[in-house]
Amino acid sequence: QVRLVESGGGLVQAGGSLSLSCEASGRTFGGDAIGWFRQAPGKEREFVSAIRWSYDIPVYGDPAKGRFTIARDLAKLTVYLQMNRLKPEDTAVYYCAAQQRESDLRSADEYDYWGQGTQVTVSS
DSSP states (O other), rough: EEEEEEEEEEEEEOOOOOOEEEESSTTTTOOOOEEEEEEEETTTOOOEEEEESSSOEEEOTTTTTTTEEEEEEETTTTEEEOOOOOOGGGGGGEEEESSSOOTTTTTTTGGGGEOOOOOEEOOO
């Protein structure tokens, strides 16, 4: 079992920044990869970004490109999502998820464990 705890959400004005954290615990090392997804009311869950524990090559979805940065801290088993130049359309619940075995990082179906989510609200 892998446990994921997100933190760092909140309310910010458009153009501002937020940093989300996802701390993994349990089993061996929190799985093979950590991904961030988001879900706005009435919309499907959307891939934001992901990174593997074993090598530092980030993957970004369209909403994140050029504005968000993902990073991992192996010692703390924590993955960070730095979000800059936020827009009202970034408003959503942000979830981190753990993928146990190497698979498609962009597909929510390929993740085995999910955190409880953290709300990000961007005001205009």
